[in-house]
Amino acid sequence: MNSTASLATVALPLGFKWTSATAGIKASGRPDMAIAVCESGAAAGAMFTSNQMVAAPVTVGRRHLKATGSIVKAVLVNSGNANCATGTAGLDACQKSCVALADAVGCVFDEVFPSSTGIIGVPLPVEKLIAAAPAAAATLGDTPAHAEAFARAILTTDTKMKVAAQSFEVDGKIVNLWGCSKGAGMIGPQLVPHATMLVYLFTDLSASPELLSSMLTPAVEGSFNSISIDGDMSTNDTVLLLASAKSGVEATGEAVPLFEAALLEVCQSLARQIVDDGEGVTHVVTLDVTGARTDAEAKQIARTIGESPLCKTAWSSADPNWGRLLAAAGRAGVAFDPNDITIEIAGLPVFENGMRSTAFDEAATHAAMSAREYTIALDLHQGTGRSRFLTCDLTHEYVSINADYST
Template structure:
């Protein structure tokens, strides 16, 4: 079995059709209703937001996956209205669209997996979705252009579509993976299991033609999500609608085995990692993409805890917007993260520039050189905690006036 490789543009997973239309949900009049249909059905695994306020499609999607044991016959996604905080009418509206999709795409009602993204608290226009269903069916196809329609229709404040493909070679047979995502604001995913206690949106759809059961897909999806989507933040806000869905059509005829799972898992992580990076890189008003590399922590959880405190600090994020090497803000955020450490053991670097060590400003600290690093589009800030051997990489960004402008006027 060979390693995974980035796929050619035409190498889409077999057994799926995609498409999108204008249903009149977005005020802009752009594409706003998309569908992905596994021609012969698919097995699925999903992870959802841990926000205690969840949108109607999250509630319905969880219920449907439980009812079918992870079988999906159609994915229906709208943009422009989150169908969240809409009460029972929102649930009823979501159910109505699932019924219409099931009739149109020839599957049972609870095999329809719904998703929504957009503004919260606005009544959901189910009638527009239902009316657009014939056109949506006619728009479906299996070409890259059809898959691109799907990826574009789910966008809200995104400035570009986010897609990634990979191919795994299994003894000469190809297993393909295609991912499409949206997200530019309200991004700090905290994704968990589709059942359990409750806890601008990120939506991620991953398609593959491998043969796999739902439990097998879940075992692969959770670590891939933890290293990618659960390790990014644009603004620290966790959406009510966040969803990651992995679908397997089985159309390749290639089964997941102990031998093939490792390479497939690596390819899935590659796709998820790329999509996660694309989300942060296209964040609302983002000027700089910053990787926080927290090293020598006691545990990975503590390393991520420190990284999140820094990533969510308005003082750190605004300093990054102008390239200000104010390392004191980094240390202060780590200090209130809740992780116990001795500042005298901590070392901080901006790029390769040492800025803090042995409890004081580094002797080699060069403010101009550090500023030059921070004016690059992407760079890494490294914190060595001096506690152990665990580490994490957490992807985040700066906070700019453009982000404030976008979100100050979002509902008006």
């Protein structure tokens, strides 16, 4: 098994083609339309935001998956406009864009899976997508350059492309998995099976939609559902896994655990890249909460700490303010005895026996927290529950980016 984020050395999954276009939605003039096609049809597993307020493409995407039995022949992503809170007109616009791409690539409209990302509440200029679809479809290809064009066109406030890949061998046949994602702000996903985080995963494994969904759920739980940049859950969050079956390897026997491991690796890589590229991020912090009664309680504490403005601003200046960690943990809704907790920052003791550790060295801890990445370990000493949660600091730049995002 191998892993890489460099498209130049990636063995892309068979059966897919990708491209991008500049439809004119982004004021910057950068590519804002991404297309992926599997002409023979790909089995799909998908997870979406659990936000009650969802964008039109989430509604339409769910509808299309149900209509086709979770078979997808084309993916259409527009960036620069979320098509959310746009009423019936937004749903109609999404549907029209799917029809336009279906006509351009030769499939049925509900075999097109739509996604959007960008500003909320602005009508989608669907006529631009419709006009761009035929020429864009003519440029589809299966090279690394085509895949990269897709990966770049989905970006909004991201500063870099986010890709990851894995491959493994079964009985002399190679299975490839490649994924890309976008997200830098409005990242606090809690995806359920049924700025924004969008993730597209492509594999040439042969698997049913049901099996793909069952494998996707734990992979997402251990990756995208275990990160936060600002704690704001998007209206458009989507993770889509497509399987073309072109490798000739069936998802049975040893292929299943091998693919599950590859999927988790790719998802965790993409999740880390999202946090590392977060808006204004200067420190990436891993919260390692152990000793909880359950994994769920450990994650509840980790998420509360990871989304605390007081903790995040302290991290921005490498301030070893362990009191904020305890305060956040204490309001997480999980019962524990503060006298039993131990906390270490970057391997240095800061809290034990209900008080500041006798070995606490403020200067050394501050120096350790000045690194780009470090780990905060909190042990509840209650049980075997554990959560590794990836988060970041909160800086002035984040405020600047989001203070005038819509203007």
